[in-house]
Amino acid sequence: MLLDKTKNSIIYFDNAATSFPKPECVTDAVLNYMTQIGANPGRSGHKLSIEAGHIVFKARKSIAALFGLKNPMQVIFTSNATEALNLGIKGILQEGDHVITTSMEHNSAIRPLHELEKQAFISLAIVQADKTGIIDPKKIKEAITVRTKAVVVNHASNVLGCIQPIREIGKICKANGVIFIVDCAQSAGVVPIDINRDNIDILAFAGHKGLYGPTGTGGMVIADDFDHKKIKPLKCGGTGSLSDKIDQPDFLPDRFESGTLNIAGLSGLFAGSQYIQKKPGGIKGIYSHKNELQKHFIQQAEMFVQNFICYSSSNLPSAGVIAFRLKNISVSEAAQILSDKFEIMCRQGLHCSPLAHQTIGTFPEGTLRFGFGIFNTKEEIDIAVHALKSISEGN
Numbered sequence: 535m536l537l538d539k540t541k542n543s544i545i546y547f548d549n550a551a552t553s554f555p556k557p558e559c560v561t562d563a564v565l566n567y568m569t570q571i572g573a574n575p576g577r578s579g580h581k582l583s584i585e586a587g588h589i590v591f592k593a594r595k596s597i598a599a600l601f602g603l604k605n606p607m608q609v610i611f612t613s614n615a616t617e618a619l620n621l622g623i624k625g626i627l628q629e630g631d632h633v634i635t636t637s638m639e640h641n642s643a644i645r646p647l648h649e650l651e652k653q654a655f656i657s658l659a660i661v662q663a664d665k666t667g668i669i670d671p672k673k674i675k676e677a678i679t680v681r682t683k684a685v686v687v688n689h690a691s692n693v694l695g696c697i698q699p700i701r702e703i704g705k706i707c708k709a710n711g712v713i714f715i716v717d718c719a720q721s722a723g724v725v726p727i728d729i730n731r732d733n734i735d736i737l738a739f740a741g742h743k744g745l746y747g748p749t750g751t752g753g754m755v756i757a758d759d760f761d762h763k764k765i766k767p768l769k770c771g772g773t774g775s776l777s778d779k780i781d782q783p784d785f786l787p788d789r790f791e792s793g794t795l796n797i798a799g800l801s802g803l804f805a806g807s808q809y810i811q812k813k814p815g816g817i818k819g820i821y822s823h824k825n826e827l828q829k830h831f832i833q834q835a836e837m838f839v840q841n842f843i844c845y846s847s848s849n850l851p852s853a854g855v856i857a858f859r860l861k862n863i864s865v866s867e868a869a870q871i872l873s874d875k876f877e878i879m880c881r882q883g884l885h886c887s888p889l890a891h892q893t894i895g896t897f898p899e900g901t902l903r904f905g906f907g908i909f910n911t912k913e914e915i916d917i918a919v920h921a922l923k924s925i926s927e928g929n
């Protein structure tokens with residue numbers, strides 16, 4: 535970790551937007567590529583190009599291992615989770631299809647779906663979550679019609695941190711021949727995921743949040759038994775392969791990876807994804823660390839901070855994302871004071887999820903959001919609770 539907290543008193547609780555600081559091995563890997571390798575993979579035959587190709591392959595293997603995927607070629611790199619969701623959603627849908635999604639989705643999923651619905655290209659059913667943000671799988675089952683092509687679900691809420699029963703929902707999808715697309719932007723690297731066992735067909739992840747890679751990284755992962763030819767590419771172009779042809783290659787990953795990849799970013803993503811997987815306790819350890827931090831924060835804030843309202847439940851498993859507010863001050867003013875006076879970085883507002891805030895009754899103002907990362911500690915939480923107490927008391 536490069537952020538020296540003895541010199542720098544900043545407390546960073548905005549890990550749900552992007553993680554910070556990154557482990558030192560991540561910045562080292564980016565620098566190593568930029569200063570020692572620099573070349574374009576898959577284009578030329580010289581040794582630097584081959585070395586760059588090795589980095590990309592190692593990153594693919596590391597992501598495949600993280601999600602229990604057997605074939606690393608089914609990992610498609612994109613610039614973020616949004617691009618991966620657009621690729622999965624627009625890639626599989628055809629005119630007349632029916633899609634089921636939920637009231638907990640991020641705009642990265644609901645906007646592409648809503649656009650297609652407005653064009654009368656698809657019809658869309660939005661299944662309502664309960665007040666704790668959880669979707670009842672039975673409601674998904676009831677919403678399936680003969681035209682249903684896909685179900686799109688956000689695994690871990692970027693508003694409440696709660697985790698959806700994806701294995702159960704995926705089972706229902708499998709039994710009904712429906713494609714299951716899961717938005718793992720908040721859960722990748724935080725909650726243990728097995729793409730095959732969790733019955734996911736298409737998984738979207740962000741490389742820059744729980745995987746500790748640089749911004750500008752993410753990807754779509756296609757389950758081992760899912761035929762990738764069912765997905766249309768979003769973009770076509772140079773892949774370095776089949777250069778004699780003007781047809782887009784139909785093999786993986788080239789079908790979906792046109793144009794030069796973000797190799798500096800993928801170098802860092804490889805390092806970050808290895809770092810979290812090799813950390814003592816692995817992903818399970820990270821998951822329990824975040825759950826402990828969440829419980830500690832809610833317990834302390836409920837005990838010491840007057841006017842504290844928490845929307846996330848300390849009784850539910852969590853990805854370490856907490857929505858709360860102070861009754862007597864607007865969320866934007868509170869966030870400003872946290873940043874300016876107390877050097878505590880968090881996010882306020884709707885977190886790109888208007889429907890989720892409507893679900894929990896916090897629309898249109900939204901909430902404050904703390905998103906904990908692997909480097910956060912209970913001591914930092916205690917400082918934040920003290921700051922919130924002081925804000926709430928008008929000091």
Ligand SMILES: Cc1ncc(COP(=O)(O)O)c(C=O)c1O
Pocket residue numbers: 550551613614615616617640642643688690691692717719720739740741752
């Ligand atoms: C649940 C969820 N989905 C999708 C996204 C979009 O991720 P990205 O910024 O990598 O496109 C986010 C980002 O916060 C998110 O929280």
